[in-house]
Amino acid sequence: MANVISDETIEYVGILSKLKLDDEQKEQAKKDLAQMLDYIDQLGELDTEGVEPMTHVHPFTNRFREDEVTNGDDRENILKNAPEEKDGSFVVPRTFD
Amino acid sequence: MEKKLNELSAVELGKKISAGEVSVKEALDASFAAIDEKDGEIHAYLEINREKAYGRAEDIQKRISDGSLKHPLAGVPVAIKDNMCTEGIKTTCASKILYNFVPTFSSTAVENLEEAGAIVIGKTNMDEFAMGSTTETSAFGVTKNPRNTAHVPGGSSGGSAAAVAADECSCALGSDTGGSIRQPAGYCGVVGMKPTYGTVSRYGLIAYGSSLDQIGPITKDVTDTAVMLETISSYDKKDSTSVDRDDTNFTSALIEDVAGMKIGVPRDYFGEGLDPEVSAAVKKAADDLKAAGAIVEEFDLSLVKYAIPAYYTIADAEASSNLERFDGIKYGYRAEDFKDLHDLYKKTRSEGFGPEVQRRIMLGSFVLSSGYYDAYYLKALKVKALIKKAFDDAFSKYDMILGPVAPTSAPELGKSLSDPLSMYLGDIYTISVNLAGLPGICLPCGRDSKGLPIGLQLIGDCFKDSTLIQAAYTYEKIRGEFA
Amino acid sequence: MSKEYETVIGLEVHVELATKTKIFCGCSTAFGGAPNTHTCPVCTGMPGSLPVLNKQVVEYAMAVGLATNCDITRHCKFDRKNYFYPDNPQNYQISQLYLPICRNGYVEIETGKLSVNQKNAGMTESGEVKTKRIGIHEIHMEEDAGKLVHDDWADASLVDYNRSGVPLIEIVSEPDMRSAEEVIAYLEKLRMFIQYLGASDCKLQEGSMRADVNLSLREVGSTEFGTRTEMKNLNSFTSIMHAIAGERERQMDILESGGKVVQETRRWDDAKGESYAMRSKEDAQDYRYFPDPDLIPVDISEEWIERVKASQPEFRPAKIERYKKEYGIPDYDIELITESKRMADIFEEATAICGQPKKVSNWLMVETMRLLKEKSMDADKIRFSPVHLASLIKLVDSKVINNNSAKEVFEVMFEEDADPEKYVEEHGMKQENDEGAIKSICEQVIEANPQSVADYKGGKEKAIGFLVGQVMKAAKGKADPGTANKILKELLS
Ligand SMILES: [Mg+2]
């Protein structure tokens, strides 16, 4: 395998992805990630010099909404699936910002 | 032998309902009876919407009877893949993280079907968040292939394809990010179509890879596909990527004529890895179309093998971001004990997402991360541009491309997940169609020696959905009944 | 002997735009409202929801860009900035990184002459007036986050998404500022442009304008930049000034003791007068920006730019110059009147109707300012119409009411934009201009005040004032004091 994923890297990916991995899962993830990256490295065989990266397949642009209020109070629906709710708000562990 | 109501195509059933020969309730009875009889084993459904469906049936029946509702799908029972929001009906994406999520609005495609009078009878199983090719990554158990229950139905829309194949509904909606409609349709011996990107609104479809996702029909025949696609297509103000097209009268393409149509068959699709039985069946279909007047030629499409790495880079990058919203705060699963906010996030997501989803989120986060963006993500977007260009070149010569939908027929249950990469390789014929935003249709063209269906795929240029439907319809007539 | 350091400052200014609806959904941006009552599936990140861009946001961003000499990006795109925080319902913010709507602009600031805000912030005059160009690196459009309220009872935080999705522009300057004075001058200049455009009310205290300060130090003479820190949570000019001084000090201490400044985000605590690092191990500061696949690009045509340009207002510096030429009112008045576009608009319109710039200016400078201060209101929120101010001035000129009554009417006008003509009519405030009637009152007053009459006749000119006052009192304020004065003098001669 050309790509080797270090412990630090998989730790970092866990932070970015907000996933908690135990040691066994970490080892598996390191292997899986390295294998996929090796595979993706094939793209390096292609000369893409001067090629414009394509995000959207269609060339359309300019989809707008007019600045008009269309929504009323929908709080009941918005909170319907909340795991924890209080005073019309979502509850999260205390955060300091 | 007279077919049972649930065995009829959607259009055939709709005709009987509108003619008053069959009531909407009888149509539902037949589908639910089939579900009761078979779904214990097949497990195509995650949620059965029995009570509400009967409630709606009364209203629909009234409107059909008084003549205020006229639509080929009025009163027809449909199944919806569980990644499309349905108001008041649990929608889980086959994931523990959404195990209890009940949307408060319906996706536009579902609304369009309901407006036509179709009745949602349930939500179908799928690979978790549409990530998989077998429906085995579902958090709620596998779906079996109704044609041979030792095999997978394909995926990720495996539940929808199985439900249609098992006559547990008249027709169904699937979604296709890298082949997720066409491949299970192929494995289950039904018709599945992914329209041109932007034809069907994505509003209410829980995103996997937003630039690739497209909703489409899974049906018993090409006529149903045309009717269903015509019904769900709409220019939606709520989806910025939906396209305003005035050529969505797909039923007018149900014409038996391929004379003079130019069909390209990529040599690159018939190389190593393709099962000989699949190859033979697909080539036979090409010959049949040629015999019917089409001009069939082999050509080199090029870049075929690069589609998979480009696809997994792009799809997983988008997915890593799309799935960030599942964090245990606004809806769905929340871990039981946690130290603080970040612990809540991590525990919820590790416990809520299955291994395949976690694998893709990690790869996606990695290819977007600082220092790797250019080398991986941007590179993939450039390769996508090259692939699009290769298709443009092909479509300057051909009206459509013909090939297999998958290298093999449906694999046995439990044989695919252990090696993700080789599972990904099975997407080789479907994936580039999503990268280029093209329409693709799959319909059965034979069976292998195990009796499993083999799928034929036709790929068209953007906005040439009608051409595909016409060719598929013609082929279906040549082929005859697929039983 | 310690080295001499130069402070290098760049600003990231977030401005909440004055649209009626949010940037990607049809929810109201109105302030207040119970938690989560201005929300929908889009701005709460419900599965399956999708964003659609508010056109007005693009127009405001372009207008600000044009006012600040930016190039408008003809083909601009939105990107996702990924980070987990509960105020951010999708856990990504839709913003612009790769192709922001405006780039390469600048504003000109003047230093050496202190503005009201600079004085209020406790600055002292530095003497020589200088102009300086502050570069604008880019302006991009993005969505605001929701609010977290700490719930002490439950040791938890409550999330309210009413502000989630409110449109923002972020104006990123070049590191061209060297002092707090320049920073404040720059912010004032931006605020003037944006307020004149009506794109935002730009209130630091209320958070509709937020400035993050990037600051580094370098030795005087050096051309390389030092390591910078980013300071957040600065909600007044005073706290900006203190934060700059504090951070300069902190970095200087580090450098002097041979240490290295760490690039980090710090939060300013105004009460304590110090800042602290915000970073935690779980915040990777790796935002994984990539183009948002849910939104298609925005193409801006030459015609569109021209249309926005054509609707740009006359900005303050140009207005000041013109007022000096056209109106003949004191420079001080001009400064104050043009501080708010609303005030300037009222001045110009009322003057156009009544033709008396000095009188209009007087009403604005004295009574209007007094009431604004009393009610701690912003000039932008003035309700009365210039038409009514002009007719009030006419009522005084034509002696229908006297000055005292006019002040009374003005207060009502200020409150509820009352029509002064109607109000005077309805409340019987027209003054008595019939000389015969005033004469008979004067006669009664003379009769009743022999002492004052004697004083006047004895040469005490001032006694006439008392008599005029008595006439006004008897007439219940509705007599013209000038006429009363004239008649009294005639009667007593
Ligand atoms: Mg920002």
Ligand SMILES: [Zn+2]
């Ligand atoms: Zn909203």
